[in-house]
Amino acid sequence: MTKIGFIGTGKIGQTIAFNTLMGGYVDEAVLYDIIPDLPEKFEHELRHALASRRLKTEVLGTNSLDDVTSCDVVVVTAGKPRKPGMDRRDLFVENAKIIASLAKELPKRNDAIYVMVSNPVDMMASIFMKVSGKYTISTGDQVETMRMRSFIAKKLKVPVNYVNGYVGGEHGDDAVILWSTVTVKDQLVGDKVDKEEVERYVKSIPGDIIKAMGGTTWGPGTIIEEIIRSIVLNENKVMSIAFPHYFEDEIVHISEPVVVGRKIGPSLESLLDEKDRWHLISATKDFYSFYKESLNRIQILA
Amino acid sequence: MTKIGFIGTGKIGQTIAFNTLMGGYVDEAVLYDIIPDLPEKFEHELRHALASRRLKTEVLGTNSLDDVTSCDVVVVTAGKPRKPGMDRRDLFVENAKIIASLAKELPKRNDAIYVMVSNPVDMMASIFMKVSGKYTISTGDQVETMRMRSFIAKKLKVPVNYVNGYVGGEHGDDAVILWSTVTVKDQLVGDKVDKEEVERYVKSIPGDIIKAMGGTTWGPGTIIEEIIRSIVLNENKVMSIAFPHYFEDEIVHISEPVVVGRKIGPSLESLLDEKDRWHLISATKDFYSFYKESLNRIQILA
Amino acid sequence: MTKIGFIGTGKIGQTIAFNTLMGGYVDEAVLYDIIPDLPEKFEHELRHALASRRLKTEVLGTNSLDDVTSCDVVVVTAGKPRKPGMDRRDLFVENAKIIASLAKELPKRNDAIYVMVSNPVDMMASIFMKVSGKYTISTGDQVETMRMRSFIAKKLKVPVNYVNGYVGGEHGDDAVILWSTVTVKDQLVGDKVDKEEVERYVKSIPGDIIKAMGGTTWGPGTIIEEIIRSIVLNENKVMSIAFPHYFEDEIVHISEPVVVGRKIGPSLESLLDEKDRWHLISATKDFYSFYKESLNRIQILA
Amino acid sequence: MTKIGFIGTGKIGQTIAFNTLMGGYVDEAVLYDIIPDLPEKFEHELRHALASRRLKTEVLGTNSLDDVTSCDVVVVTAGKPRKPGMDRRDLFVENAKIIASLAKELPKRNDAIYVMVSNPVDMMASIFMKVSGKYTISTGDQVETMRMRSFIAKKLKVPVNYVNGYVGGEHGDDAVILWSTVTVKDQLVGDKVDKEEVERYVKSIPGDIIKAMGGTTWGPGTIIEEIIRSIVLNENKVMSIAFPHYFEDEIVHISEPVVVGRKIGPSLESLLDEKDRWHLISATKDFYSFYKESLNRIQILA
Incomplete structure (x- = not known):
């Protein structure tokens, strides 16, 4: 049983989750975001796509971190994305707070490998690991x-x-x-x-x-x-x-x-x-x- | 040699082109849009994705319809998309003009099957076929x-x-x-x-x-x-x-x-x-x- | 849960079972043959192949028809194969007996679609359906x-x-x-x-x-x-x-x-x-x- | 353009070639064996399989080493296989002669990576490399x-x-x-x-x-x-x-x-x-x- 959690269902979070589910190797996925209704409706989009590919992956979209449990891998894309002209490091302060807060919550219910995608991605991985004490990688280079x-x-x-x-x-x-x-x-x-x-x-x-x-x-x-x-x-x-x-x-x-x-x-x-x-x-x-x-x-x- | 043309590289056009290219059965693809720089940069995004999948599909992003030649299949997503609260049929007049104009141009350089996606999709297919005289389907239901x-x-x-x-x-x-x-x-x-x-x-x-x-x-x-x-x-x-x-x-x-x-x-x-x-x-x-x-x-x- | 039964693990039975399992859409497979040790060792070969493809399909090789239960699809390749110079119809009498006997046994434990492959394949399908009363197809032409x-x-x-x-x-x-x-x-x-x-x-x-x-x-x-x-x-x-x-x-x-x-x-x-x-x-x-x-x-x- | 040569089309050679071609990443394959008609008919079997998978890989079965040219990878399964009770090393003398002879011929027309499968596989790789001077691996462990x-x-x-x-x-x-x-x-x-x-x-x-x-x-x-x-x-x-x-x-x-x-x-x-x-x-x-x-x-x- 492979279960993957996706924290953040913005553009990049959606694309990663879509590609991962279409790979056919995931039994269960949970999609979390703070924006109301977004992860739930993304769940429906994914169900329609899975129907076309005849895959039976279970999917849940949710606004509650409590639903993110028992994942093997947790992929974090939460936080602000870069805007045109912005450097990744400019996002440090704002995103560090979000990541630190996730680092306190997620390990309570998941004995997972954590994969950081939020920018500045390498530093966010370091922060997540520092706060959570859990093994974390960044998608890096x-x-x-x-x-x-x-x-x-x-x-x-x-x-x-x-x-x-x-x-x-x-x-x-x-x-x-x-x-x-x-x-x-x-x-x-x-x-x-x-x-x-x-x-x-x-x-x-x-x-x-x-x-x-x-x-x-x-x-x-x-x-x-x-x-x-x-x-x-x-x-x-x-x-x-x-x-x-x-x-x-x-x-x-x-x-x-x-x-x-x-x-x-x-x-x-x-x-x-x-x-x-x-x-x-x-x-x-x-x-x-x-x-x-x-x-x-x-x-x-x- | 399978070559596919994608007319329109908005959200839905991008998603269809991405999925089609990742399928691995296309030798060559051309991506067209009127928005400057968009299809060109989308070409780069696709190249990066193809590198990860080790696929060697040739891709060209372009603002010139003249580059859309010799396709086996042409997928049309050009036109306005629905906005929240809008009915598909509300788009008829505006999109019909775009589609009719494509129907005059595309068959000059492509002996293709035409696949209509622009809304209201079935009517746009009818218009494309009426104007072009070429076999057209709509992705329909x-x-x-x-x-x-x-x-x-x-x-x-x-x-x-x-x-x-x-x-x-x-x-x-x-x-x-x-x-x-x-x-x-x-x-x-x-x-x-x-x-x-x-x-x-x-x-x-x-x-x-x-x-x-x-x-x-x-x-x-x-x-x-x-x-x-x-x-x-x-x-x-x-x-x-x-x-x-x-x-x-x-x-x-x-x-x-x-x-x-x-x-x-x-x-x-x-x-x-x-x-x-x-x-x-x-x-x-x-x-x-x-x-x-x-x-x-x-x-x-x- | 998709479970498939393969009745007969000779050359063609093996090739079909291998291809089907490598397709990645089967949860469980049972491989039956009357030859002692053959289906069991074929099970091991398949496990090694599944390991390489990272698939977790459950496989059982058996000499007992009692193990062939709850299948969605049963594929029958049992019987004699053609030898050089032989016509498929020459196999009728010998294989009909085998097929008729399977037609009596298999439906007891399987509410399945039956797929006949044993030659002469179309007639064997007719016999299987006649005896079992169950819907049967032949891989035919x-x-x-x-x-x-x-x-x-x-x-x-x-x-x-x-x-x-x-x-x-x-x-x-x-x-x-x-x-x-x-x-x-x-x-x-x-x-x-x-x-x-x-x-x-x-x-x-x-x-x-x-x-x-x-x-x-x-x-x-x-x-x-x-x-x-x-x-x-x-x-x-x-x-x-x-x-x-x-x-x-x-x-x-x-x-x-x-x-x-x-x-x-x-x-x-x-x-x-x-x-x-x-x-x-x-x-x-x-x-x-x-x-x-x-x-x-x-x-x-x- | 990826071209692969398969030297030997016995049981294991066939299985490797089949799996490789079904992978969909090969443009051209050449199948060589000394047994008359075998590689040619295997070519036909592969064509039928490729038709089912809608793959357009070019395949040639041949009894002439001269047809094995311009390969990126050459896979060698030629030689005697183990029989029940036999140790792999018992095959050394007989297979070494075959492998040495191939090592003299193949590099003339192929600037390839050589993949040895014939047993005793590691020693045959060493012999092939010694005689040919070309980089050779064995599928080993x-x-x-x-x-x-x-x-x-x-x-x-x-x-x-x-x-x-x-x-x-x-x-x-x-x-x-x-x-x-x-x-x-x-x-x-x-x-x-x-x-x-x-x-x-x-x-x-x-x-x-x-x-x-x-x-x-x-x-x-x-x-x-x-x-x-x-x-x-x-x-x-x-x-x-x-x-x-x-x-x-x-x-x-x-x-x-x-x-x-x-x-x-x-x-x-x-x-x-x-x-x-x-x-x-x-x-x-x-x-x-x-x-x-x-x-x-x-x-x-x-």
Whole structure:
């Protein structure tokens, strides 16, 4: 029996839940949001879709956190989304309060793996884990990873399954392409692509999409489902998600290629060259300093 | 080589295109909209999703109808969507102009099956076919069909694949449940459900969803993909979609169970009892009278 | 809860069961054979395969018919298979005894749809239904239907999903291509293919495969799974399977295009032209006369 | 364009090729065997199955190695299979000659990843790589890995996706369960199972299946497809397959958990405790001594 909880049924929460349920590997799902009637009507939409796919997943939409019980995996998309022109980190204070409050409530009724999606996603994962004491991951840079691969495939006119490699660090503007992992067929990509152009694309494309479409949904909503599936089915795929690292006196979430199953790990740092490792360390330090400073700004976590 | 054109990349157009591409049976897709930058950025979202699924479908987002060429199937979602409180038929005049104009342009570069989704969907299909002279279907009552099955399954606490049967007539408030086709396992549903309650649900649920969510997307977007798949792959599934009927001096689109492959038909009218047939005839007459009257209101088709 | 029984775990029984379980829509399966240890070890093989696909279907291999209970669908492959040079009808007497005996036992513990695969398959379906009084279908000419489509696709160098159409009549040497249904894209195939060559292929290819490979498994095993899926999931696909026709004083099983869901029907005779209809009537008469004569030869059914 | 070559179309070769093609991710496949007419007729069986699944993969069955060209992946199942009572290593001399000869021919026309399945599979991989100089893997202990997981799931009455962990060393009687990797949900399995019983099962079940069924096909044929898929689609799943290790003066193939994509690696040795590492070293030494001795017995490689 696989049961998944979706906390937040905004645009991205809906897309993730839809893709996950259509995967056919979930027995039961609960959809929670604070907006009245929204999760209930989303439940109906999903029932209609499940009817078309002949799937018998049980679904419940609810405004009560008490209904979110006994989940194997809980996916958190609650909080404010980025607006055009906004940086993910600008959402820290507002979303941290929401996440901290969920971190107190959800573990009471769920012995689950927690998957954070709310932005700034890596820091929200750190806060959730700090407050709840429960193992938490952030979907991190797997989204950037797939954006990078799709761009290189398009540039080189090869099928996307020829392209491998990862983006690491903090999700967002500071993410770095781990060039020592990037291959086409089984060869390092080397000079076949203009690396700066790829880096610019990975950084700028989410903002461009938000501007034109109001938000990014289809990309992240599909990529994050792949993460959930790998966890639930113990597929043990290597993905670049952010998992807990102990740094100084805090747990910080930084993405690097790691095995994703019911257990997360081990990390594949051994894949990386010196330069890429240095990038990750630098990202960790930068994360830590912003994170510590921000924590001080919010009473709730003091 | 299967190529599909999506005309309109609003919410519902996006959901249908996403589901269709994730199905893995399309070689090439073109996404068209008049809104600048929207189809282009949607193309990127789809590329990211395709990367995650390791699919190599070619995708092009464009603001130029000239790029929509050589499609096997063209799916039209262009036009205004319903707003809360609005009836589908209220959209007739505004959308008819858009559809008529597409009907003049699209067949120049596409020898395709045309699938209408824009509301009022059955009438828009009739207009498209009238103007273009090309075979056109409307997704019609297949959406209601799945809503009805999902509701009965929920009520009777059985898996949705136990429930069969169809909704026919005009998509929207005048759709009728064809009770002589509704079975649970292989038995007529009879008094196992409160028929009026089922009818109320099918009529009211889309409006309720629009109110809470701003539009219906996940249900129709999945169900319509099932129609597209059945056409493209020649699956020959029986579905309740609206196909051309010759009535008096016009072609009118009315839904009834029909075989859906690269060829649409034959209809399964033989499944229906007298009462259900009478409902369909009545729906046809009602469609015709509103349609004729409305045609007179729009210059473009005069 | 979907439970399927497989009676017979020889080559073809194994292939059908494997494909069905890998489809992911079955909750429970029971595998029966009279050969000691065979179904039990096949159960283990399936468990290993299910582990790889992360499916949690319950499987039981057994030598006791008492374990075959509460199935929704029972698939019968028991009996002797054809050997090189043998005609399907040569198996009548020997297999009829086995089938009649199963027809007495299976309905005691299963309120199921019975799917006959043992040869001569249509006659075995008729016997099973005659003895059991339960609704029975034969997989009939759906196998020939797909062979025909694959051959035409290869000849015309088009993807197989462009080709539609059906083979009808009795499964085996007397099957007839229903040319009035055969289309490429949405056009009748007409003279695009050499019809006699297609007919020769459909007739001769199973014997050729048996000679080279010892039996036909992959083709029928996949095609028959498609039938089972359409039944279990109420997909309502049109397929050419043999369902009960009342002819003179017997039920006879003849294939023609028919809607396949939890309920079988209606038939799509309306698709056929005069010539094709005449072929089906002729097949029915021929079936009846061989069948009646053969029935007299077996005591058990007297 | 993904093209896969299958060298050998016996029982296991057929099952792997069937599963791979039904996966829908292959554009072209070539099936080679020395037995006249066998690969050609298998091609027809596959065409019929592909028609049912509406897949347009190109397939060619052939008796000429010259037709095996431009493959991305070549899967080798050629050679004698085990008979009841036989040990895999008994096949060494006979199969080594076949494999060495293929290793001279295949790289001329294919710049591929070579996947060895012929037994004794790890040694045949080493020979293929030694003779061809091309990167070769053996499907190794991934088969045992899934057998172990399925057995533990059955014993503990949990879904198989709750069970994780790997079997390593040489495929066959000397394979060892790497207990430090075996988890249920995310907890080490500890005393929840009788470890000796699990070990006995993994060792004895293939022989038991061969005795009852004449060979193992469905389990390995599905599990090996999962390996191929992970390579072709760059899924980067961790699996326990045998990849090249440099030991003394030879390349030897030993299974341990490793990332499987277009590039194989890195290995996840870091997952293992001391005891499990010691087992792998011991397996490597044992492999080497038998392998060196056996090499001396075959002229062809001298």
